[in-house]
Amino acid sequence: MNSVVAADYSIPANGDVTEVAPGVLWLRMPLPFDLDHMNLYLLDDIDGWVVVDCGLGNTDSQDVWERVATEFLNGKPIKKVIVTHAHIDHIGAAGWLCRRWNVPLWITAGELQTGQEYFHASEDSVAQLRAEKSRFLHRMGMSSEQSAGVVDLSSSIATLVQPLPVDQYEIQDGMKLEIGNRQWRVIVSEGHSVAHASLYCEALGVLISGDQVLPRISSNVSVRVDNPEGNPLLSWLHSLERMKELPEQTLVLPAHEYPFHGLRQRLSELDLEHRDMLTRIEQACTEPQTVMQLVAVIYRRKLSLFDQLLAGGECLAHLHYLLAEQRIRREEGSDGCLRFTR
Numbered sequence: 001m002n003s004v005v006a007a008d009y010s011i012p013a014n015g016d017v018t019e020v021a022p023g024v025l026w027l028r029m030p031l032p033f034d035l036d037h038m039n040l041y042l043l044d045d046i047d048g049w050v051v052v053d054c055g056l057g058n059t060d061s062q063d064v065w066e067r068v069a070t071e072f073l074n075g076k077p078i079k080k081v082i083v084t085h086a087h088i089d090h091i092g093a094a095g096w097l098c099r100r101w102n103v104p105l106w107i108t109a110g111e112l113q114t115g116q117e118y119f120h121a122s123e124d125s126v127a128q129l130r131a132e133k134s135r136f137l138h139r140m141g142m143s144s145e146q147s148a149g150v151v152d153l154s155s156s157i158a159t160l161v162q163p164l165p166v167d168q169y170e171i172q173d174g175m176k177l178e179i180g181n182r183q184w185r186v187i188v189s190e191g192h193s194v195a196h197a198s199l200y201c202e203a204l205g206v207l208i209s210g211d212q213v214l215p216r217i218s219s220n221v222s223v224r225v226d227n228p229e230g231n232p233l234l235s236w237l238h239s240l241e242r243m244k245e246l247p248e249q250t251l252v253l254p255a256h257e258y259p260f261h262g263l264r265q266r267l268s269e270l271d272l273e274h275r276d277m278l279t280r281i282e283q284a285c286t287e288p289q290t291v292m293q294l295v296a297v298i299y300r301r302k303l304s305l306f307d308q309l310l311a312g313g314e315c316l317a318h319l320h321y322l323l324a325e326q327r328i329r330r331e332e333g334s335d336g337c338l339r340f341t342r
């Protein structure tokens with residue numbers, strides 16, 4: 001079931017811009033992935049623009065930004081760059097944008113730490129991180145071939161992030177940012193990433209939701225290698241609940257797909273989807289299963305290497321939630337793999 005109502009705007013062509021609320025521009029940025037686009041937003045701040053999310057750190061994004069600056073920004077400069085979170089499509093071009101317009105980056109402390117992890121000072125730290133990731137993936141039941149592929153893939157993905165700027169300002173939950181004579185409140189959520197920032201403007205009735213709420217697809221919620229015992233699904237479900245405080249008529253501007261109405265309904269659907277997956281995973285644990293064995297049962301289709309990583313991380317997040325609720329047990333086999341049983 002999907003009950004959101006797409007807002008009445010046609011989707012801009014790749015690299016084009018549409019105004020979706022007074023002083024709020026929607027920029028459609030192409031991505032070279034299965035999910036082939038993202039939505040970025042530009043907020044009119046009187047004598048300049050505030051950018052929310054940036055695209056990948058590649059020349060394609062830079063070309064789009066240069067064209068947008070020439071054609072859509074009325075000759076006004078970019079004054080501030082905000083990123084909702086440190087995933088590559090959101091933060092990739094941030095360093096380049098900040099240097100190009102000589103402006104600071106605004107980001108939560110948790111996301112800044114994640115963003116800095118794309119850059120490793122020494123070869124030793126790279127080798128150590130690769131070893132940690134391989135061990136993490138092995139415990140999930142990935143073959144050494146699969147895990148080597150995944151580790152290589154994450155290293156190559158990290159090259160799509162430009163070095164971060166020196167000037168960084170922290171945004172925090174509840175903070176109000178004054179942009180174009182309007183206040184935008186920062187709402188920090190945990191689960192999809194460490195400290196994801198959404199921006200809500202009461203005067204406009206607009207929520208820039210980043211990856212926190214998408215109209216049709218569900219954001220990935222994964223256990224991360226830097227927090228291998230974490231319970232991100234618990235945080236995620238709490239954060240969905242918290243967002244229900246926002247008015248139902250809010251116009252939601254998400255980072256993927258399309259702007260929509262029907263926020264509370266969508267939050268309830270996302271909650272239900274995860275609870276349904278918890279039940280399915282619990283039921284599949286009739287005998288000891290590794291994470292990747294459960295992925296095969298739950299997803300029932302051939303997954304690309306990248307999707308295996310997302311699916312494995314997400315399955316593990318659900319398993320950790322079930323473990324915390326004592327609905328399943330976990331044991332470590334002599335092969336070093338974790339197995340889960342009802």
Ligand SMILES: [Zn+2]
Pocket residue numbers: 085087192193211
């Ligand atoms: Zn994301």
